[in-house]
Amino acid sequence: MRDDIFTKRRNDNLGFFALLIVLTIGSIIITKYDVMKGFSSISKALIWGGSNFYPDAESLRILPQILPKLQETVLMSIAATTVAAVFALFLSLAGSRTTRINRIFSVISRGIASLFRNIPLVAWAMVLMLAFSQSPLTGYFALFFASLGFLTRAFMETIDEVGNNSIEALQATGAGYFHIIFQAVLPASMPQMISWLLYMIETNIRDATLVGVLTGTGIGFSFDLYYKRFDYHAASLVVIFIVITVMLIEFVSNNIRRVIL
Amino acid sequence: MALLELKNITKYYNQVIPALDNVSFSVDVGEFVSIIGPSGAGKSTLLRCINRMVEANSGEISVDGVISSSLTKKKLRTLRTKIGMIFQHYNLVDRLTVIENVLHGRLGYKSTLAGVLGRYSQEEKKQALRIIRILGLEEQVYKRCDQLSGGQKQRVGIARALIQNPKIILCDEPIASLDPNASKIIMDHLRDISTEMGITVIVNLHQVEIALKYSDRIIGVNKGKVVFDGSPLELTAGQIQTIYGSESEDLIFDLGQRHAG
Numbered sequence: 100m101r102d103d104i105f106t107k108r109r110n111d112n113l114g115f116f117a118l119l120i121v122l123t124i125g126s127i128i129i130t131k132y133d134v135m136k137g138f139s140s141i142s143k144a145l146i147w148g149g150s151n152f153y154p155d156a157e158s159l160r161i162l163p164q165i166l167p168k169l170q171e172t173v174l175m176s177i178a179a180t181t182v183a184a185v186f187a188l189f190l191s192l193a194g195s196r197t198t199r200i201n202r203i204f205s206v207i208s209r210g211i212a213s214l215f216r217n218i219p220l221v222a223w224a225m226v227l228m229l230a231f232s233q234s235p236l237t238g239y240f241a242l243f244f245a246s247l248g249f250l251t252r253a254f255m256e257t258i259d260e261v262g263n264n265s266i267e268a269l270q271a272t273g274a275g276y277f278h279i280i281f282q283a284v285l286p287a288s289m290p291q292m293i294s295w296l297l298y299m300i301e302t303n304i305r306d307a308t309l310v311g312v313l314t315g316t317g318i319g320f321s322f323d324l325y326y327k328r329f330d331y332h333a334a335s336l337v338v339i340f341i342v343i344t345v346m347l348i349e350f351v352s353n354n355i356r357r358v359i360l
Numbered sequence: 361m362a363l364l365e366l367k368n369i370t371k372y373y374n375q376v377i378p379a380l381d382n383v384s385f386s387v388d389v390g391e392f393v394s395i396i397g398p399s400g401a402g403k404s405t406l407l408r409c410i411n412r413m414v415e416a417n418s419g420e421i422s423v424d425g426v427i428s429s430s431l432t433k434k435k436l437r438t439l440r441t442k443i444g445m446i447f448q449h450y451n452l453v454d455r456l457t458v459i460e461n462v463l464h465g466r467l468g469y470k471s472t473l474a475g476v477l478g479r480y481s482q483e484e485k486k487q488a489l490r491i492i493r494i495l496g497l498e499e500q501v502y503k504r505c506d507q508l509s510g511g512q513k514q515r516v517g518i519a520r521a522l523i524q525n526p527k528i529i530l531c532d533e534p535i536a537s538l539d540p541n542a543s544k545i546i547m548d549h550l551r552d553i554s555t556e557m558g559i560t561v562i563v564n565l566h567q568v569e570i571a572l573k574y575s576d577r578i579i580g581v582n583k584g585k586v587v588f589d590g591s592p593l594e595l596t597a598g599q600i601q602t603i604y605g606s607e608s609e610d611l612i613f614d615l616g617q618r619h620a621g
Contacts (some may be wrong), residue, residue, distance in 0.1 A: 268445065268517075290455070
């Protein structure tokens, strides 16, 4: 009997790897992908990047132009994420199995979360362009909607994870719904929620660049501008500043996480 | 008049087998009652029917002269303030301090706003400290509950129930996750609560010896039916076998240590 379990597990693993290999080879054949050429062109790309895509002394002249753009992008991302978090908190409380008021609310808020999450950020940006044209508002709403979907889902899972043990205890003392939310659910899930919020801010600063390219605002627009002018030195300087900013934000949020968790 | 009276309580989780089958008994002020029986006999369901954490399908329960089954939501909350509850897994909010968890026991008496903001009166805080001292946790008052041992956590659970000024305390397997030492401390406290404060204590237990040692009265439950109801002195080896079914034939019970009453 025991042997059967071990044999079965080994066969399952073998089957899984076989499937993986078939999928890989299958897609290589269908797309006519030349593996050798693929790998050799990586080195070519690196050589091109090394000889063209680096900032030089001359490109530093653009600093006064890109720094305000960078600031605008970072602040817009933070604003979009934090406002989305407030709405996500209400939706997740209504949607979570442990804190929902009734089934209908739960289905509605899960539906909203899933809808907003499954429409890609790029699609949001393009659609909102029609409404707000080229303005920071377009990027703000694109990030807001995508964050709302993701954060609602993450918050809901967090609330479900802290479980209903303490909720049951407070119900038994005669505490009301809002007592339980504010005295048990939120204190227990707040650190994890803040951690998700910080993660979302980091992701959104990266994504804001992409949205900026599409909507012609912020630091993304600067990159797009220099890139299309073949001013690779300036474009690479923009990229370096984005990377430094994201790393800084990550550093700060990691420290915050260490304190609260 | 009896403090707690159950009449013909029946509860179905599915249509076929009742979890509780026509259960009737009454309990007096200050009595220490143990409910024993095999796993799945309906002990937890029985306890939760008393404060309506589980709704019985039929029958009538009166607590302190109030018939609980017909109460509105608001009146039910008032009734629950008179019934403390202690859980196997303590059900505390781990990230909050001992005193905050203890004060949760007062939420049933609070308005929505006062409870949400966690505003407790000087008198309530003093009472909390008094109870914490009685239970020997004065050094842990401002510690977070995730830093406590199991026995300490359960004492916080007891303190949370006591600050409700309850007439009854329901204990669902209070020592099932504790070592013998901590178990003894918890059971001694529960015994004192019953003897000295005159609060009725109803305990679900796995351990027959502990039930014999501490209880004024034992109720044996099997398959949702009360099969024994009497003092520890009346409980014979044969009756233990009826309660636990054929599995108990090989079990050894030390019937020597009975509570003298």
